Each structure stands twice: as C-alpha cells, then as structure tokens.
Amino acid sequence: MNWKIACIQMDISFGNPEVNYKNAKAMLSRAAEDSPDVVILPELWTTGYDLTRLDEIADENAQETLSFLKKCAKQFKFHIIGGSVASKTDEGVFNTLLVIDKNGEEIKQYDKLHLFKLMDEHHFLQPGNKDGFFSLDDQLCAGFICYDIRFPEWIRTHTSKGAKVIFVTAEWPKPRLAHWRSLLISRAIENQAYVVGVNRSGSDPKNEFAGHSMIIDPWGEVLAEAGDQEQILQGEIELKKVDEVRKLIPVFQDRRTEFYK
Numbered sequence: 529m530n531w532k533i534a535c536i537q538m539d540i541s542f543g544n545p546e547v548n549y550k551n552a553k554a555m556l557s558r559a560a561e562d563s564p565d566v567v568i569l570p571e572l573w574t575t576g577y578d579l580t581r582l583d584e585i586a587d588e589n590a591q592e593t594l595s596f597l598k599k600c601a602k603q604f605k606f607h608i609i610g611g612s613v614a615s616k617t618d619e620g621v622f623n624t625l626l627v628i629d630k631n632g633e634e635i636k637q638y639d640k641l642h643l644f645k646l647m648d649e650h651h652f653l654q655p656g657n658k659d660g661f662f663s664l665d666d667q668l669c670a671g672f673i674c675y676d677i678r679f680p681e682w683i684r685t686h687t688s689k690g691a692k693v694i695f696v697t698a699e700w701p702k703p704r705l706a707h708w709r710s711l712l713i714s715r716a717i718e719n720q721a722y723v724v725g726v727n728r729s730g731s732d733p734k735n736e737f738a739g740h741s742m743i744i745d746p747w748g749e750v751l752a753e754a755g756d757q758e759q760i761l762q763g764e765i766e767l768k769k770v771d772e773v774r775k776l777i778p779v780f781q782d783r784r785t786e787f788y789k
C-alpha cells in the first residue's frame with residue numbers, strides 16, 4: 529500500500545483559534561487538490577503556546593476541533609492526523625493529538641506523554657498516560673508530540689509491537705533545528721519505520737519556529753523536507769518498504785532485551 533502524505537506546515541496565530549481554524553481550512557482545502565491519503569497538522573495549532581490563557585481558549589474536551597476535523601475529513605476524503613489541541617477536561621488541560629479517518633470517524637486521542645519544561649508546559653498542562661497506537665487502512669501507526677521524540681525508548685515501545693509509520697506533530701523552535709532533523713532521522717533508521725514530522729512556521733512572543741517538516745523513509749532517506757516558511761509538504765510512502773528494510777537488517781529479531789535493564 530502507498531500513501532500520499534501532505535504536511536500542513538502552517539503559521540499559528542497566537543491565542544487566536546478563530547484565525548487558526550480559518551487558515552487550517554484554507555490549507556486543508558489546498559492540500560485536497562492533490563488527493564492525499566493522509567494529512568497532518570502541527571502541535572497546538574488552534575492556540576499556539578498561549579498557555580497563560582488556556583482557561584479561556586482551550587477546547588472543552590477537544591469538541592470544537594474534533595467537529596472541525598471530522599467535517600474536513602469527510603469533505604476532502606482523507607485521513608487527518610489533526611496535530612494536537614489544548615483539550616480542557618475534568619482532570620486538567622492536556623496536549624492532545626487527534627486522529628480522524630476519511631469517513632469522519634474519531635480513531636484516536638493521544639495525550640503528550642513528556643511535557644517540555646523549557647516551554648513551561650508542566651505549569652499549565654497534564655501529562656498523558658496512554659500509548660500512541662492507531663490503525664489507518666489496517667496499517668499500524670503511532671503518533672507522538674514534539675518533545676516525545678527525545679525519548680527513543682517510548683518510540684521503540686510502539687515499533688517493537690509493529691508500528692510502521694511514526695507521525696510527529698510539533699512546535700519546534702529554530703535554535704534546535706539541527707536536533708529536530710537528527711532526532712527524526714535517527715528515529716527512522718533505528719526503528720526502520722517511516723517518520724512524518726510536521727512542524728509549524730512563524731513565531732510567537734517567545735520563540736521563532738523552525739519549520740522543516742520532513743518525510744523520512746525506513747532507511748533514513750529524507751524523501752521531502754520543507755523550508756522555514758508556511759507550506760504544504762507532499763511525499764509518497766510505500767509501506768512494504770518497512771518490511772523490506774526490517775528483513776534486510778533484522779534489528780527487531782537481534783535485540784538482546786535481557787541486557788537492556
């Protein structure tokens with residue numbers, strides 16, 4: 529199976545969901561012109577990192593964003609990895625990745641497991657406690673949020689159970705662009721998996737963001753990479769390549785887990 533991928537590398541208006549819904553709709557509609565199978569949005573794309581105003585602007589149980597994404601998925605007939613949204617629940621606000629299939633059905637919610645202290649997440653958000661697995665077209669995938677990619681053991685937990693495509697949604701600042709690129713490429717090579725990383729462009733009051741969304745194959749080849757401006761990055765992935773690479777170098781069979789304590 530092949531998937532055409534479209535990464536929505538959008539700028540995000542700080543603390544202004546209305547503007548962001550409008551911009552996302554326009555970009556999703558533009559992406560639809562090339563009939564992609566899977567479309568991905570960046571982290572916290574409705575609010576940006578306006579964490580001090582989350583009481584006001586976070587989405588109650590992600591309901592408004594879910595309804596927006598379901599409508600878009602049905603209208604444009606593609607699966608959406610809906611980036612993440614600040615979701616206000618009875619247990620606090622979570623940074624939640626949403627996955628909707630092309631029929632407009634909700635497939636998955638994943639709460640960011642590792643909160644990023646350098647951007648104050650721990651003061652305003654609750655950490656998740658569930659896995660990132662989901663399936664689209666019967667293909668096992670896993671979704672992660674930004675800082676999560678610094679924890680190879682967390683990604684491995686998913687690929688060692690069969691995940692073939694790793695989706696990463698991010699707001700990754702420019703000063704650490706080299707880390708973003710190296711970490712994504714490393715996660716692809718060591719897990720012999722496709723990695724699709726979608727970052728935002730633009731800036732907020734505290735950070736300038738790197739862009740450079742990337743699509744990387746299971747051999748570590750960069751199939752497509754964006755620049756630092758708003759754009760739709762496209763690429764095609766061939767899922768059987770994951771099995772081919774895993775057969776050629778059987779990393780998963782060669783693990784000596786009894787020594788990894």
Ligand SMILES: NC(=O)CCC(=O)C(=O)O
Nearest residue numbers: 644674675699700701704
């Ligand atoms: N939004 C984030 O989690 C940013 C993570 C980051 O910048 C890093 O260096 O890690």
